[in-house]
Amino acid sequence: MLAFLLPASLAQAIENFLVKDIRVEGLQRIAPGTVFNYLPIKVGDSLSELNARAAIAALFKTGFFQDVRLERSGNVLIVHVTERPSVDSIKISGTKEIDEKTLLSSLKELGLAEGLVFNSSLLDKTEQELKRQYFSRGRYAVNIKTTVTPLERNRVGIHIDVAEGEVTKIHGITIVGNRIFKDSELLKTFSLSTSTLFSFYTKNDQYSKQQLAADLESLRNFYQNQGYLDFTIDSTQVSITPDKQDIYVTVNLTEGRKYTVTDVKLGGKLIFPEMELRKLISVKTGDVFSRQEITDSSKRINDRFGNDGYAFANVNAVPEINRENGTVAFTFFIDPGQRVYVRRVNFSGNLSTNDEVLRREMRQMEGAWFSTSKVQRSRVRLQRLGFFEDVNIETPPVTGSPDQVDINVSVKERLVNNFMFGVGYSDADGALINASMNFKNFLGTGKEVALSADNSSVNRHINLSYIDPYYTADGISRSISLYSTRTDTSAADTAAYIANTDGLGVGFGMPISEDHSLNFGLAYEKIDLFVPVTGSKVASDFVAENGAVSNVFKTTFGWARDTLDSPIFPNSGTQQRASAEVTLPGGDLEYFRLSYSASAYFPLTKSFTYKLKASLDYGDGYGDTLTLPFYKYFYAGGSNSVRGYRSRSLGPTDIGGPDPTLTIGGDRRVLVNTELLFPFPGMADNKAMRLSAFVDGGMVYGTGQDIDLGEMRYAAGAAFNWFSPIGPLSISYALPLNDQTGDRTESVQFTLGQSFR
Known part of the structure; x- marks a missing residue:
């Protein structure tokens, strides 16, 4: 029996022979077929020194074996192998900053996971990968120790002990070479900084190589937007103290001189009139050079071409620099490429929503010329359906057809259809029991069918509705809609009365444009009022004059303009709504209510959004009804109007009633709100929850009162909103800013199952 080994000193002894059989020895877990599959020698082949070396190399290359030997027994080739052990378990201890599941996932990508073949060469890569993840979080003092324990049946257990250490903080950022701008002004362009009061939240004092690169690009943009075309960052040094507690960053730069634009020209294939394209260029002769203006101008030209089917247009602003005079001229060279049209619009991810529901929201049609603005508008409309957590659109070219593209729309659905029985809470109604079947996307058709019943100490509401x-x-x-409501205000700390309302209504909505819509509705209502002996004087007087039972037909009119980018947590856009509720003449009651609200969202950064909102409400009687019915009054105070004050607590009181301190509401209302919106710490990508710092203001005014804005109440605080699996949840903490004697304040307010404000 002769052994064939890889070293050349033994390989010289190999004699050629015809392989009539192959036998594999030493296998434990690996099937013989796997060896035969990788072995380049087959029965009937002639074994030589060359293919023996190739066979051994091929089996080693699989990574399955620690040792491979070839032996001959007559004309039988015997393959002796020693398998590498398999990984029985991987345990990670000491991790707090990064959860174990995330670390195990990253190790699996390296090839180290339970059930896989153990390769000791991966241990160093494992430690380096774990360190990389901790370094990215500012923990440069991390220490990782890996222990491999042999187990029975050729297995190993791996234990990784992590000592995370303290977060390394930035102790200083030094800029060298700046003469025009002060250090303090330049450091404002950095996200990284030394520790501040809010660093525990922003973590801006934790060094990150990626963030430093982004900050250096922001610094370059700052200079080049101020005209310094030749600005350069010469070098960057990052040093860490021996105890790995502090980091020092030094940036060396050369400012160069300021440049002025002397000429702006257009070149290439224009297609559209030159005057039309020039209007899209904001850079003018005599302006100080600005990189941002050049970029924005190029984008506007590119979008103009994209809107007419030139999906792959290229606009390149080429500078002609005169360093001696400090001037620069630009030529916007345009390569429109080939005009393309859309072959197909494809949808993916809509597991429960019919394609038709998505397709009818698309403004980019199949067979039409490609349009950048229509694609963007399609994405916004899909987001505003409320059915999806995320919407992504890609426009790949069609292989072999340079004049065609496909529109690939991928969505991630959120749970919108639900059966629910639960308990909710609002500061207005207190604890409430809710049972509902709500199909916002009924059978994937986009239609809404809902049956709900809510019961609280203040309101009992039953509603059956259908929306197409x-x-x-x-x-x-x-x-x-078919509905029945019972309201008992004695439990709401307002003047007491009981109102039972039964109604049936139908409504229509009409889109005027992409952003504007009108709606019209007609409803019949029967209202039955009861005022106890100890009830509201305002309510008693109204019943005495108009009776306890009323039958009315009312119409509703509405107008809306909505450019918000999301129906739940917007970051940009505006929304305006105007509505009117008017009873038809000749009914038991004749009144009207008018409302107007406007809100605007301004993205400040990728994470922070500023919101402004105001609303005005007014109501009155007409004909034989002298005033607005009291049960149609407006209220202020609470989580949906002015946080920091108890629900429905602001405004006129029930003068002359059993308790003249209880509010009764009013026929006019003014509300204002401003908020800074930002993500929950450590969850910037979570689109289901958000924090805010706010200031609310508002007041209700009664019949005969002047609207005195000086009487408005204000409060400031913070709020947490979460679109939870059981419904919208909101918690706020507010402190009144100008409460007066007799005002009922409430710092902490909580709602569950109520729409976000």
Whole structure:
């Protein structure tokens, strides 16, 4: 029996022979077929020194074996192997900053996971990968120790002990070479900084190589937007103290001189009139050079071409620099490429939503010329459906057809259809029991069917509703509702009365444009009022004059303009709404209510959004009804109007009633709100929750009162909003800023199952 080994000193002894059989020895877990599959020698082949070396190398290359030997027994080739052990378990201890599941996932990508073949060469890579993850979080003092324990049946257990250490903080950032701008002004362009009061939240004092690169680019943009075309960052030094507690960053730069634009020209294939394209260029002769203005101008030109089918247009602003005079001229060279049209619009990820629901929201049509603005508008409309957590659109070219592209729309659905029985809470109604079947996307059709019953100490409400957003093909919607409500205000700390309302209504919505819509509705209501002996004087007087039972037909009119980018947590856009509720003449009661609200969202950074909102409400009687019915009054105070004050606690009181301190509401209301919105710490990508710092203001005014803005109440605080699996949840903490004697304040307010404000 002769052994064939890889070293050349033994390989010289190999004699050629014809392989009539192959036998594999030493296998424990690996099937013989796996060896035969990788072995380049087959029965009937002639074994030589060359293919023996190739066979051994091929089996080693699989990574399955620690040792491979070839032996000959007559004309039988015997393959002796020693398998590498398999990984039985991987345990990680000492991790707090990064959860174990995330670390195990990253190790699996390296090839180290339970059940896989153990390769000791991966241990160093494992430690380096773990250190990389901790370094990215500012923990440069991390220490990792790996222990491998042999187990029975050729297995090993791996234990990784992590000592995370303290977070390394930035102790200083030094800028060298700046003469025009002060250090303090330049450091404002950095996200990284030394420790500040809010560093525990922003973590801006934790060094990150990626963030430093982004900050250096921000610094370059700052200089080049001020005209310093030749600005350069010469070098960057990052040093860490021996105890790995502090980091020092030094940036060396050369400012160069300021440049002025002497000429702006257009070149290439223009296609559109030159004057039209020039209007898209904001850079003018005599302006100080600005990189941002050049970039924005190029984008506007590119979008103009994209809107007419030139999906792959390229706009390149080429400078002609005169360093002696400090001037620069730009030529915007345009390569429109080939005009393309859309072959197909494809959808993916809509597991429960019909393609038709998505397709009718698309403004980019199949067979039409590609349009950048229509694609962007399509994405916004899909987001505003409320059915999806995320919407992404890609526009790949069609292989072999340079004049065609596909629109690939991928969505991630959120749970919108639900059966629910639970307990909710609002500061207005207290604890409430809710049972509902709510199909916001009924059978994937986009139609809404809902049956709900809410019961609290203040309100009992039963509602059956149906909404078809596309009652007609051109987007006119129709809604039908049947409802019954009982309100007992004695439990709401307001003047007491009981109102029972039963109604049936139908409504229609009509889109005027992409952002504007109108709605119209008609409803019948029967109202039955009861005022106890100890109840509201305002309510008693109204019942005495108008009776306890009323039958009315009322119409509703509405107008809306909505450019918000999301229906739940917007970051940009505006929303305006105007509505009117008017009873038809000849009914038991004749009144009207008018409302207007406007809100705007301004993205400040990728994470922070500023919000402004104001609303005005007014109501009155007409004909034989002298005043607005008291049960239609407006209220202020509470989580949906002015936080920091108890629900419905602001405004006129029930003068002459059993308790003249209880509020009764009013026929006019003014509300204002401003908020700074930002993500929950450590969860910047979570689109289901958000924090805010706010200031609320508002007041209600009664019949005969002047609207005195000096009487408005204000409060400031912070709020947490979460679109939880059981419904919208909101918690706020507010402190009144100008409360007066007799005002009822409430710092902490909580709602569950109520829409966000």
